[in-house]
Amino acid sequence: MNDKIWLSSPHMGTKEQFYVNEAFDTNWIAPLGPHVNGFEQDLATYTHAKHVAALSSGTAALHLALIMLGIEPGDEVICQSMTFSASANPIAYLGAIPVFVDSEEDTWNMCPVLLKQAIEERVKLGKKPKAIIPVHLYGMPAKMDQINAVAQNYGIPVIEDAAEALGSTLHGKPMGTFGLMGILSFNGNKIITTSGGGALVSDNEAYITKSRFLATQARDNAPHYQHSEIGYNYRMSNVCAAIGRGQMEVLDERVAKRRANFEFYQTALKQFEGISFLKEPEGYFSNRWLTTILVDPKLTNGVTREKIAEVLAADNIESRPLWKPMHLQPVFAASPFYGNGLSEKLFKNGLCLPSGSNLSDKDLTRIVEKMIEVLT
Numbered sequence: 001m002n003d004k005i006w007l008s009s010p011h012m013g014t015k016e017q018f019y020v021n022e023a024f025d026t027n028w029i030a031p032l033g034p035h036v037n038g039f040e041q042d043l044a045t046y047t048h049a050k051h052v053a054a055l056s057s058g059t060a061a062l063h064l065a066l067i068m069l070g071i072e073p074g075d076e077v078i079c080q081s082m083t084f085s086a087s088a089n090p091i092a093y094l095g096a097i098p099v100f101v102d103s104e105e106d107t108w109n110m111c112p113v114l115l116k117q118a119i120e121e122r123v124k125l126g127k128k129p130k131a132i133i134p135v136h137l138y139g140m141p142a143k144m145d146q147i148n149a150v151a152q153n154y155g156i157p158v159i160e161d162a163a164e165a166l167g168s169t170l171h172g173k174p175m176g177t178f179g180l181m182g183i184l185s186f187n188g189n190k191i192i193t194t195s196g197g198g199a200l201v202s203d204n205e206a207y208i209t210k211s212r213f214l215a216t217q218a219r220d221n222a223p224h225y226q227h228s229e230i231g232y233n234y235r236m237s238n239v240c241a242a243i244g245r246g247q248m249e250v251l252d253e254r255v256a257k258r259r260a261n262f263e264f265y266q267t268a269l270k271q272f273e274g275i276s277f278l279k280e281p282e283g284y285f286s287n288r289w290l291t292t293i294l295v296d297p298k299l300t301n302g303v304t305r306e307k308i309a310e311v312l313a314a315d316n317i318e319s320r321p322l323w324k325p326m327h328l329q330p331v332f333a334a335s336p337f338y339g340n341g342l343s344e345k346l347f348k349n350g351l352c353l354p355s356g357s358n359l360s361d362k363d364l365t366r367i368v369e370k371m372i373e374v375l376t
């Protein structure tokens, strides 16, 4: 059997181990310490966000953001349907109701036109949404200018789910910094990883200070353990942050390599009319976290997304369908949805190809040779 090729696996640089050793040597083995502070500083410098809190996961970051906006049971929160479940789950943690909005063709992210329709209808029903969560899927920035314009028009705060988009920019501005708050993820498969981890970013210092407080069990300033609010154990470990510090030093290289993977696939498969790639609109810069293709069986002599995935799997190569939209998930069946059919089409025909920054030329050649074989 050929070696396994993963969809997106961790890729350490040269400094992570050094920083981890430093954490051990100084006995900062705790959810606080100099690497946590340093990693927050590195992230702030990189994203130009004024303030950053390093947390245990992207999901935790989103949960805290919603808590700080005062989301309560029965409230409605608008969320992109085409995404990973972690974008929507924290809404449910609070007993609130996700209202799902479909995507648009240019970026596969939240459609600003449908967003406006959804808000207008919810307002008419007396349920003005309390927040909007757009996502930058696979690293491609959502149309934040239009989404923010709609949001501002109705006075609804935006929390950007930039979990997949560290290193992506829109008109030169880093993703995560367009909303009132943004969240990042450093889970094992993301563009950089701390094994598990996340961050909340904001230009508003009060949110970040409050998030650190809530993330450390909401301890009041008192000589004994006193609590006036419900707290969480959501802070990042100093050991994980040590990994993060090393990863930040290679982030730009990781982005460059993921973009090179995309270019490789696009060039190698360009003769196949039935295989299409998502272009970057003018002013959009994607980290190309995952390279995705759409397969049109009408133009591939009937070769489907499933067939391609099957042939790759037989050669020990991992690929995955695009995210199954949230409005199609059994757990969210009761949630309102504003659709146009796009996310369903993406789910039906889309495939994520191996995209790790540690793929060799040999790996990439092996993958496209298999694809060419099945498509020819």
Ligand SMILES: *Cc1c(COP(=O)(O)O)cnc(C)c1O
Pocket: 056, 057, 058, 059, 060, 083, 084, 086, 087, 135, 161, 163, 164, 184, 185, 186, 187, 196, 197, 198
């Ligand atoms: C990974 C991911 C998250 C959650 O991040 P974790 O750190 O795994 O909790 C949220 N949203 C999207 C779109 C993601 O891809």
